[in-house]
Amino acid sequence: MAGHFRSSNVPAPKAFPEKPQFSDFMKPCRFEGEAMNLEIIGTIPRELDGTFYRVMPDPQFPPFIENDPWFNGDGNISAFRFHNGNVHFKQRYVRTEKFIREREANRALIGKYRNKYTDLVEFKIRSTANTNISYYPPKKTLLAMKEDSPPYMMDPTTLETLGLCDFDGQLPCTTFTAHPKTDPDSGEIIAFGYEAKGDGTPDVCYYSIDSDGTFNQVVWLVSPVAAMIHDFAVTKNWVLFPIIPLTSDVERLKAGGEHWQWDPNMPLYIGVLPRRGAQGSDVKWFRSPNAFPGHTTNAYETPDGNIVFDLPLTDKNVFFWWPDADGIAPDPREIHSQYVRFEFNPRAESLDLPSPKVILQQDMEFPRIDDRILSKRHTHSFFDLMDPSLGTDFQAILPVLGGGHPLYNALGHLDHLTGILEVYFPGRTHMVQEPIFVPRSDKADEGDGFLIVLVNNYHTMSSELHVIDTQDFTAAKAIVRLNLRLRAGLHGNWVDAKDLA
Template sequence: MDGETRGNPFLRGNFAPVRSEDDFELPVIGTIPDAIAGSLYRIGPNPQFEPDQRAYHWFGGDGMVHAFAIEGGRVRYRNRYVRTPRWQTENAAGRRLYGPMGNPMMTDPSVMGTDSGVANTNIMLHAGRLLALEEAHAPFEVVAGTLEPVGYRDFGGKVTAHPKVDPRTGEFVFIAYADDPTPLSNKVSWGVAGPDGVLVKRETFEAPYCSMIHDFALTDRYVIIPLLPLTGSLPRAMGGKPAFAWEPDMPAQLAIIDREKGVASLRWAPVSAGYLFHVTNAWEEGETLVVDVMRYPQPPFFPLADGTPGRETGAVSLRYRIDLSGDDPVVTEETLDDLAGEFPRIDERRAQQPHRHAWFSGQQRRPGDIRGDGLAHLDTHTGQRTFWTEEGLGGVGEPIFVPRSADSAEGDGWILTILFRPRTDTSELAVFDALNVAAGPIALAPVPRRIPFGFHANFVAQ
């Protein structure tokens, strides 16, 4: 396989990088509805040079965008590296220079202290700009369509991978953790850019400890930030132990901030220990906030504080209900569905409103494995879950909803996702009827090679 090496599990199979940048006109099996007109952008890690086998982590590879331009039932594919300053520096040198996840102990002295951003986790459109995002740096803009680099957008510092665009105001709301020049600090920031993409507000507060905060929830009035015990510790890292580790005895809490009042309104709500990478949706019901997430009993990929391996578990659909009517917020928790999965998505027209339909990459055969083996649809009103899979399927990516029309009913449209076929070592763009995923794809657009496992995607309509 292109780019495959045999040591590190994140460099084997469909985790292994592909190092060609290609343009393909794809064949289509079945029929892609004409109403699907635009581009699906999917991003993920793809190191351009051989990483250090001992320490490479999937989260640290150079970003690569995979774009599917869909029009008139036809599909064109293009993939390009995100040409960050780090990528350009290493490309000019012709070799790896930066340590994994920016580790200074494994970084070449010639680039020490220079920008190490990889822009590999999410890709989204705001204010006409296509932004590639990750945890520790500012968003990096690329040109929609061509994927040529533009450069960093300034939001006053780092921005994590899951900003939210408020559908009412067009505002770009974001958070950042460990937001301090001191590595692995307990500083957390949140901020807002206007619909024009210009920074309006950025505030910082101190959390009880450093937590890896990948995602957050947004309602019309509130920002809800999970502080969960996947902790960061500089002294621990300097002592040769893991920089990030699972410490379930640390307090798990939700930070709740009134968007108008800012950090002066900060309130903490205790929750049970667990970890979440992704929020499904959030909204308000009077003085109650409702937040749907995919929550793990403990996070995958990360060890315990003493360096011993953690227990691999699967995330399930969970609902927090946060009662704000008293002096202190009170949270109740309800499991909505017990199928392990990841990458939950909704019909984004229902963002910050109660939703009925949610889709996720399900893990029926191998719970706890980030590689979903099927596509799940959950009706939150009836509790019914439907599921599609096929024998031999090696992975199902994040499901992206495309509405039939701007005013069609919730869920009336299609799901786009990427499938991996181990037997042929290839990938496909798959199109499903969103409310009948169990029937299988209505169309497939095979790619003549594989697309490595990645993270997030979004559809940009024409």
């Protein structure tokens, strides 16, 4: 592969750039190790017996791309083991091909985000494995995922990297989503890959995997444009693919440009495909006005066959560091995602979606549900909120904030039946990352359990875990002090101890 920008004469930086995404709380951590019996304020509920895994982009070497985005760091996995009221911590990098070769070279070798033509060497698999981490029951391993490549397998106890996962040779395409879904009744894993035939291709490959690891179907389809499909949703009978209006172009990549470019004229497409027995030609690409769809909450079907689909939505480019063709990007302080609900007939002849209903006007993202009701009607959801009226001391936080990542100062719990919003505010010098939900027990009612969230404490410049009981949402049941700073992460999941046994 001849990369026009590849040169062995590119100097190796010894310090991280003086950019917001590498400064203050966002300074790369570059830490591997463990700490037993973390300090706990309050009481860890005895029902919590399992491990909270999360991943953050955390570059082991300074990039030679000066304004490298936060998203381009190496995947560093944190594991918080809850047992008998105690919490133990372990952290380890995913040993990707990139990580190993850069450690051997003692410098960064990868170039721009998802642009292989700017690398110093050729990689077989260019993954940073830095977007999500989840459990894969057929192999009893973790999957460290980034949506431009196959996942890496890791030992859930030691966090040792076990190698690339091609699902015993069954993976049909070059990419695997960072947001696979698991059917709570059958254990079936529903997944897909976009840019499935390589960078800049409009091909999407949808597949589902039986609980024993066997691929039970593979469907190839073509999207209206080569663009980002970060998250998706499933119902009992349908799969939904919301396309973010960030487009990819191979010629731009070869010229050393960015992988993504915002297109303000592109509609929001939502592809709808029958979940089982479909062909690629069966997909319907519904349209809505230009907007950025956030992480999906859930989707389900009404008795009359309509699809209900909840998610955050904004009319601005959330990934503002990738502007449009004219270099125009929004001020991040003006980006505001409302909580919306699309309801539509998947068999309708018109491909124009009805306007979504706003179910919450507050700025929110990273929604989670009780995964036991995935693809069914949900009545509770949990998410990050930004509400400046809560009393956050922005004057104290801003000088040490760092940048390049979203900011949320509270957690929200929405009862979708009553419309009642509960808010957990962690403190005046705190920001929250993505929460996870853990049921109180297998037989607990939907939404009855605990939220666990990693919290940035800008007063102590360290990280904390806050544990919130959903029956008393406005106060923390326990605060676990890590006494270590973990920069902003992306996603994570809970794995119950009985599933690891």
